[in-house]
Amino acid sequence: MRRGSRWRPCVGAAAVCLLAGHAVAAAPEARPVERWQAVLAAGDDAEPVFDDATRAVASRLVADGVPAADIHRLSASRAQLRDGVEPSTIPMLLRRIAGLPVLPGERCLVFLTSHGEQGAGLWLARSHAALHPEALARALSQGCGAAPTVAIVSGCYTGGFAAGVMARPNRIILTAARADRPSFGCAVGRTYSFFDECLLGALPRFATWQGVFGGTKGCVSRMERRLGERPSEPQAYFGAAVAEIAVGL
Numbered sequence: 001m002r003r004g005s006r007w008r009p010c011v012g013a014a015a016v017c018l019l020a021g022h023a024v025a026a027a028p029e030a031r032p033v034e035r036w037q038a039v040l041a042a043g044d045d046a047e048p049v050f051d052d053a054t055r056a057v058a059s060r061l062v063a064d065g066v067p068a069a070d071i072h073r074l075s076a077s078r079a080q081l082r083d084g085v086e087p088s089t090i091p092m093l094l095r096r097i098a099g100l101p102v103l104p105g106e107r108c109l110v111f112l113t114s115h116g117e118q119g120a121g122l123w124l125a126r127s128h129a130a131l132h133p134e135a136l137a138r139a140l141s142q143g144c145g146a147a148p149t150v151a152i153v154s155g156c157y158t159g160g161f162a163a164g165v166m167a168r169p170n171r172i173i174l175t176a177a178r179a180d181r182p183s184f185g186c187a188v189g190r191t192y193s194f195f196d197e198c199l200l201g202a203l204p205r206f207a208t209w210q211g212v213f214g215g216t217k218g219c220v221s222r223m224e225r226r227l228g229e230r231p232s233e234p235q236a237y238f239g240a241a242v243a244e245i246a247v248g249l
Helices: 049-063 078-082 090-098 133-143 158-162 194-202 209-227
Strands: 017-020 023-026 036-042 071-075 107-113 121-124 129-131 149-154 171-175 236-238
Touching (some): 036 090, 071 090, 121 158, 133 158, 149 194, 158 171, 171 209, 194 209
Parallel strands (some): 036 071, 036 107, 107 149
Antiparallel strands (some): 017 023
16 A cells, blocks of 8 residues: 555465274365465554454464464564564564575465555565565575465555566565555555455465465455546466465465
8 A cells, every 4th residue: 555645555184094893984184284484564553454464364374274483473563562573674574584494395475564665665664664576585585495485565556576586486476556556445444455355355265376366356456446446456476386386275
């Protein structure tokens, strides 16, 4: 969401057999748990929508079996910091991503939500500056390496994160708007921004990240039409090595 507008726009597991006498019963096949290393950051505390979104993604990861120790949540809110959440400054965020202990077979998830600055990046209020795509790309290369990586950058003008140095074969990138368009929904009384609400609604409905993006984009478009605003046109990039991978959360 862009700061300052009337909407404050942001911007397979094997079956187990139990023997009882001569009877053999097979348990239902369990869905394999995807191993994620996740960094979730709310960049501004002007409205609660950003922290609401990172909490929701963290809850979904925990519910799907991701250990809490592998989920790193950052915030700009003093109340959240008092509860032990790390501050979402640019140095702290980049160190946390670059230092992810990704093991073979694991995946990276980075979800960043805040206001956006046209031509600059994603606003992190505690640094009084915007996070640039180039800085995020370097941190992802250091922490995630060649592991399958999903980076979600939610805010106004964030389309630049889905191109250039961020585009690698092992990365899926979802953003809330074109590089020259605002996104919407950062308003008092809302729980999530439009993009974050649609993303959270799409995650349980689609098997692949391409499906999630399509569902999210359609949902955002419908919400914007009802509002009468110019479309934000969310942007995405799907690297060749990971374009068809399952959502896994």
